[in-house]
Amino acid sequence: MRASRTAFRLSVVLSATLTLGVAATQAPPPQPAAAPSLHARGVRRLVIKNAMVIYGSGRPPFGPVDIGVEDGRISYIGSPAGRFTSGADAVIDATGKYVMPGIVNTHMHWHEERQPGIPQPIQYERNLYLAAGVTTAREVGGDFDKSKRWQAESNAHTIISPRILVYPVVNKGRIGSPDEIRTWVREIHQRGADGLKLITLDRDQVEAALTEAKRLGLRTTTHIGVEETTAADYIELGVSSIEHFYGVADAALAGVQNFPPDMNYNDEVHRFGRAAELYAQADPEKLRQVIDLMVEKHVGWSPTFSIYEASRDLVRAQNQPWFRDYLHPSMEAFFKPSLDNHGSYFLGWTSTQENNWRRQFRVWMDAVRDFGRKGGLITTGDDAGYIYSLYGFGIARELELHEEAGFHPLEVIEHATWNGARMLGLDDRLGKVREGFVADLLVVNGNPLENLKVLSPAGADVMLINGRPVSNYTRGGTGETPQAGRGGGIEWTIKDGIPYHVPTLLQETRNLVAQARSRNRTTTP
Numbered sequence: 179m180r181a182s183r184t185a186f187r188l189s190v191v192l193s194a195t196l197t198l199g200v201a202a203t204q205a206p207p208p209q210p211a212a213a214p215s216l217h218a219r220g221v222r223r224l225v226i227k228n229a230m231v232i233y234g235s236g237r238p239p240f241g242p243v244d245i246g247v248e249d250g251r252i253s254y255i256g257s258p259a260g261r262f263t264s265g266a267d268a269v270i271d272a273t274g275k276y277v278m279p280g281i282v283n284t285h286m287h288w289h290e291e292r293q294p295g296i297p298q299p300i301q302y303e304r305n306l307y308l309a310a311g312v313t314t315a316r317e318v319g320g321d322f323d324k325s326k327r328w329q330a331e332s333n334a335h336t337i338i339s340p341r342i343l344v345y346p347v348v349n350k351g352r353i354g355s356p357d358e359i360r361t362w363v364r365e366i367h368q369r370g371a372d373g374l375k376l377i378t379l380d381r382d383q384v385e386a387a388l389t390e391a392k393r394l395g396l397r398t399t400t401h402i403g404v405e406e407t408t409a410a411d412y413i414e415l416g417v418s419s420i421e422h423f424y425g426v427a428d429a430a431l432a433g434v435q436n437f438p439p440d441m442n443y444n445d446e447v448h449r450f451g452r453a454a455e456l457y458a459q460a461d462p463e464k465l466r467q468v469i470d471l472m473v474e475k476h477v478g479w480s481p482t483f484s485i486y487e488a489s490r491d492l493v494r495a496q497n498q499p500w501f502r503d504y505l506h507p508s509m510e511a512f513f514k515p516s517l518d519n520h521g522s523y524f525l526g527w528t529s530t531q532e533n534n535w536r537r538q539f540r541v542w543m544d545a546v547r548d549f550g551r552k553g554g555l556i557t558t559g560d561d562a563g564y565i566y567s568l569y570g571f572g573i574a575r576e577l578e579l580h581e582e583a584g585f586h587p588l589e590v591i592e593h594a595t596w597n598g599a600r601m602l603g604l605d606d607r608l609g610k611v612r613e614g615f616v617a618d619l620l621v622v623n624g625n626p627l628e629n630l631k632v633l634s635p636a637g638a639d640v641m642l643i644n645g646r647p648v649s650n651y652t653r654g655g656t657g658e659t660p661q662a663g664r665g666g667g668i669e670w671t672i673k674d675g676i677p678y679h680v681p682t683l684l685q686e687t688r689n690l691v692a693q694a695r696s697r698n699r700t701t702t703p
C-alpha cells in the first residue's frame with residue numbers, strides 16, 4: 179500500500195485543553211466536537227509532531243521530537259521528521275504535550291455485570307481503561323474462553339480494547355490433589371493461558387502448580403490471602419510475582435496472626451477489618467528480610483494500593499466526583515454495603531478500622547519503597563470493579579499512591595510502563611518509547627511528572643493565567659488574575675499504532691451510563 183495522498187493535520191492540540199480549562203470542578207464534562215477522523219482508524223504512517231517524551235525506563239524526559247509510526251511500530255524518533263511528514267497518512271500535533279508509553283495494568287478483571295440483573299456492556303470497561311492510558315491489561319481471573327476470544331479480537335483490532343493477557347486462576351482450589359493440579363496446569367497451558375494466578379492453596383498444591391508452570395515456561399502470580407502459606411513459601415517455590423499486600427507481612431510475624439478468638443475468615447468485615455492489623459504485627463527486621471528475599475529471587479510485586487483505599491478513607495471513596503457521570507448502575511448497586519457482594523463490606527465501618535488501615539498503608543508503603551530501592555520489580559494494577567474503584571480511574575489513582583509511597587513520578591511511570599512490560603515478559607517490544615518497539619503511546623495534555631493527575635480520565639485541576647494552563651508556582655504580571663480550571667487528561671491513547679481519541683471514548687462512556695440509568699431508573703449519585 180502506498181502512502182496516502184492526503185496527509186491531514188489534527189488541530190486538537192490546544193482546543194481540547196482550553197475547552198477543559200474553563201470548566202469549574204463540578205461543571206459538566208466538555209462535549210467534544212465530532213470524533214476526529216483519525217479515531218480508531220489504522221494508518222500506515224503516523225507522525226506525532228513536536229512531543230516531549232517520557233521514555234518509560236526512568237531516563238529523564240527529552241524533546242521536542244517527532245515520533246514516526248509505521249505499521250504499528252515506532253520507526254523514528256528525532257527532529258525533524260521531514261521524510262516521515264511528507265509521506266505521512268496522519269499527523270498528531272503534540273506541541274505542549276508529553277508522550278509516554280501506554281500503561282500496563284498488571285491486575286484487572288473484565289466484568290459484564292456487577293449487580294445481577296443489570297448488564298454492564300463490556301465496552302464501558304474497555305473505554306475507561308483506554309481513556310486512562312491502559313494499552314495492556316493482564317486479567318488475573320475471569321471467564322477464560324471469553325477473555326481468550328477478546329484477546330484475539332483485540333490483537334486483530336476488530337474491537338476497541340487494550341491488549342489482553344489472560345492469567346486464569348488455578349481452579350482446583352484446596353480440593354485438588356497435586357497430581358490433579360499438575361494436569362490442570364498442562365491443560366490450561368495447551369488452551370493458551372499466558373500465565374497463572376494462584377489463590378487459596380495449601381503448600382503442596384502451591385508446589386505442584388509452580389513446578390509445573392515453571393516446566394512449561396508459564397509466569398505465575400499469587401494472591402496469597404491469609405493462609406497456611408505466606409510469601410516465604412511462594413518465594414522459595416519460585417512464584418514470578420505477588421499481588422496486593424497479603425502474605426508478605428505474614429512471613430514476618432512472630433508466630434501466627436494475632437487475631438481475636440471470634441475471628442471468622444469467611445466474614446468479609448472480619449477479613450478486611452483484621453487484615454489491616456497484619457503489617458503492624460510484623461517484626462520490622464523480619465519484614466526487611468522477606469523484602470530482601472523477594473529481591474534476591476526476582477519476585478515482582480503488584481501492590482494494588484488503590485483497591486484498599488476505601489478501607490482507610492471511606493467518605494472519599496464513596497464520593498468520587500466522577501461517579502456522577504461514569505458510575506454504571508450495575509456497579510452502583512454492587513458497591514452498596516452488603517455482605518453478599520465481594521468487597522462491599524462497609525457495614526458500620528469504624529474510625530478504628532480506618533486508622534488501622536492508615537497505619538497498615540504506612541508500613542506497607544514503606545516496605546514497597548524499600549523493595550523498590552533494593553531493585554525489586556514493582557508494577558501498577560488497579561483490581562477495579564470492587565470497593566468503590568472504577569475502571570481507569572483506579573489505575574490513575576494507583577499511580578498517585580505509588581508517589582505517596584515515596585517514589586519519584588518518573589519512577590512511578592516506570593512502574594506503570596516498563597516494569598509492567600518486564601513482569602509480563604513483553605520487554606522486547608513494550609514499555610518504552612523506543613524505535614522498533616510497538617507503538618503503544620499516550621499523548622498527554624500536560625506533564626505527568628509535574629502532576630500525575632493529568633493521567634486521570636477526569637483530568638486535573640489546573641491554574642490558568644489568561645486562559646492558559648500554567649504551573650501553580652507561576653505568578654502572572656500586573657492585572658493577570660490566576661483562575662482555577664480543569665485541564666490535563668490523555669488526548670490520544672495509541673495502541674499498536676492505532677490512535678483512540680480519549681474525549682470521544684469518554685463521551686461514548688457517559689452515553690452508555692446515561693442509557694443504562696434511564697433503563698434501570700436509578701438515581702444519579
Ligand SMILES: [Zn+2]
Pocket residue numbers: 285286287318561
Ligand atoms: Zn483481583
